[in-house]
Amino acid sequence: MDRKPTYEELEQRVELLEQESIRYKEIENKLSKTLQRLNFHIENSPLAIMEFNNCYQITYWSCQAEKLFGWNAEEVMGKRIDDFQWVHEDDVQRVAKLSSDMLAGKQTSNFHINRNYRKDGSIIICQWCNSALVDTQGKLISVQSLALDLTERVGMEAKLRMSEERFRGFMDNSPGIAWIKDEEGRHVYLSKNYERRFGVKLDDWLGKTDYELWPLETAQEFRKNDLIVLNEDHTVEIVEETQNSDGSTTYWWNFKFPIRDAAGRRYVAGYGIDITERKRIEGELKYHQKNLEIQINEKTAELEERNRYLKSEMEERRKAEEQLEKYAEEITDLYENAPCGYHSLAADGTFLHMNNTGLAWLGYSSDEVIGKMKLTDILTPEGKEAFQRDFPLLKKRGWMRNIEDKWIRKDGSIFDVLVNTTAIFDEKGDYLMNRCSVFDNTKQKRAEEDLRERVKELQCLYSIAGIIEKTDTMSEIYREAVDLMPNGFYYPELACARIIYEDQEFKTENFRETKWKISADIIVHGKIIGLAEVCYLEEMPGRDEGPFLKEERDLINAVTERLGRVTERKRYENDLKKLISEALSEIKTLSGLLPICAECKKIRNDEGYWEQIELYIKQHSQAEFSHSICPDCVKKLYPEFYKA
Secondary structure, three states, X not given: OOOOOOHHHHHHHHHHHHHHHHHHXXXXXXXXXXXXXXXXXXXXXXXXXXXEXXXXXXXXXOHHHHHHHOOOHHHHOOOEHHHOOOEOHHHHHHHHHHHHHHHOOOOOEEEEEEEEEOOOOOEEEEEEEEEEEEOOOOOEEEEEEEEEEOHHHHHHHHHHHHHHXXXXXXXXXXXXXXXXXXOOOOEXXXXXXXXXXXXXXXXXHOOOOHHHHOOHHHHHHHHHHHHHHHHHOOOEEEEEEEEOOOOOEEEEEEEEEEEEOOOOOEEEEEEEEEOHHHHHHHHHHHHOOOOOHHHHHHHHHHHHHHHHHHHHHHHHHHHHHHHHHHHHHHHHHHHHOOOOEEEEEOOOOEEEEEOHHHHHHHOOOHHHHOOOOEHHHHEOHHHHHHHHHHHHHHHHHOEEEEEEEEEEOOOOOEEEEXXXXXXXXXXXXXXXXXXEEEEXXXXXXXXXXXXXXXXXXHHHHHHHHHHHHHOOOXXXXXXXXXXXXXXXOOOHHHEEEEEEEOOEEXXXXXXXOOXXXXXXXXXXXXXXXXXXXXXXXXXXXXOOEOOEOHHHHHHHHHHHHHHXXXXXXXXXXXXXXXXXXXHHHHHOOOOXXXXXXXXXXXXXXXXXXXXXXXXXXXXXXXXXXXXXXXXXXXXXXXXXXXXX
């Protein structure tokens, strides 16, 4: 039988187990922290990180992958590459070949660039780094892929290539020779004309200095002038010499100037013109100087003058070309951004040109209109009919002026235009195209419409004023005014009106109360005695106050205010008539001669004092007075109320 462990042995074993447990926990904590750091780096990596199983189903999709491609993890987990439109169709076969090679164990890693679709349908260019995890038998377990967005860099590289191609095209076709050397004097560029002139190739000269290519004296002269350009950092104009293979000398009028690349590295660029012939002429002139000094001086002066003239001509030409370019830009800007629209039509009515102003009015882009749309595409049915009628007349007569039309915008809205057009004919008199100037006529039409509305409103007020002048009773005034009110509104044929005056109601024959109404109170002495309202029998387009204009609110307010004033005036007149009648009936009881002032109308009493006529009558009769004011006095003292 096995011996039972002693208590001390058990304690030692327990202590060992506790130490082992602590060590395992420390290892577990380290592993957990390492895993946290790894996850942090993966999720915050600038690269999109994905993982696929051996069936190429997505098993991991990082946050950067969501940002780069637009799909979140829930949308793509478990999907194969070909389960959704992710790889560009032109790159599908190549990507499938790379995937099958990794699945077959032919590759454990690869780098490639292909196009991918984002969720929104846009296309990006990505660089992929794929690595395979295989088991001990070499079978694929999973693939981890890192993707970097190269779209912006590829676009910049394409622009750089285009810029370089333009530069090379300009320099290679220039009549002079051109070259570029770095700060150490090594050649980095030769123009084609340089290569042809000296019979060399850039590939042979690339990276070499003048000391490796030219005789020492020539190289030293070149380097000296290059250093002047670098040290003084400005353009140098100088004549330099080169030795030809036959031993003759070529003289170059060279312009050397400093340039820098995007990294700030300095270079010396040069452009040279062969002036050997001029130098030869100068040499011959010097050779004959002793015998023909006067002639040589004259010839030299002539040549110098000619040289200056040529420079002047070149400068003038350059300035003229710059001015022409400026004028061309200004004319283009004037055409494109003029306050009016310009367009041209082909013989079938298709747009050949349209400036930015016209395109902005219509809401279309140039690509949508030019060569694709016809004028009839933006015309109303009435406009199309007029165009079919007038276009043949334009081709025959050659011009048309002040054509009022309506155009339809891309969003379906319609606006008014005023068109002037002139036809262009070829030498045979056949129609080629027409040119049109177009003015937005919306404000003019709106102003005319507003003017007509204001005239209607004023006519309504004038008519009501006429009724007030010729009618005695308020009932008649209200009865006739209610029939006139609809005429002052925008849609008179669909309007009806009603006036409520105390316990009376006056309304048009077609009156029907609807929810499309506008009303105003009739106020007399600060008290509401009635109201006037106008209703539309059908729903109308929304304006300032429901279907009503703010001017129509002013109109109905003016009508009710006028009716309120007239009512006050009529009441004043009636009260005054009644008061005078009662006063006269009382005055008739008085007898005898009454001394009365011819000016102020005061009466002298029995004591010989002068007092107001109403006070005298009150003392000598049963009459009582309440003061009012007659129309003549109103006219004299308060003309503004009398006019109202």
